[in-house]
Amino acid sequence: MSQLEVQHVSQTLGGVNIIEDICITVQAGSIACLLGPSGCGKTTLFHIIAGLATPYQGTIVLDGKEITGTPGKLAYMLQKDLLLAHKTILANVALPLLLRGVPKCEAYEHARSLFGVFGLEGTDQRWPSELSGGMRQRVALLRSYLFNNDFMLLDEPFSALDAFTKADMHRWFLQVAEELGTTALVVTHDIDEAVLLSDRMYVMRGAPQRGIPTCIAGEVEIAHPRSDRKDFGLSEDFILAKRSVMELLRADQDDAR
Known part of the structure; x- marks a missing residue:
């Protein structure tokens, strides 16, 4: 981790x-969310964290080592699953291992061993076009996990799913993250999603298109155990956390006036 x-x-x-x-810390083994409205710079920050862009100032540190401007250190999953249509599910999943030079048989065996954990049993020889949106996202998450099983950057990974599928994916993702001890930073503009998934939320505020640079408005910590969030969305703790986020975002709107 x-x-x-x-x-x-x-x-x-x-x-x-x-x-x-921008200053944030994602503790090992935790899930943190970057929450903010569209256009506030969440993806820009993600590109910097992933090493795809170099910041004007500041540093990115992973396990005490600076990785600013260095790509390939963190798994980065975009909103679209980007599965290769001409490859089987197993071949798609094993791709990060093959790119690292792992022999094909070994890569396929290791990838296949995780299909049960990610709820993909029986899909290894199927094609991406044969899977539902939720199943494709599971494939993409497993591929990202195999790229770097210590830390994953997830850019709105569930936003393209319908409400029922998204709810199932939230429960599944929390279960998998708990089982594997994965550390993740998730970008979202969905307040409910952020509260449901994260241990800590970082609320971003600003409007760069109006000349107001984005900063971190505040942090909201979720103390409710991730292992017990089946009905968390109906609890008082959930409502209190959501209200805290809304107050931070409302302060941003008041400042804009």
């Missing part, structure tokens, strides 16, 4: 400040 630190990260685009002085 890995710990991630984002230290005083700022970024500009065309001379305009997009994000400013």
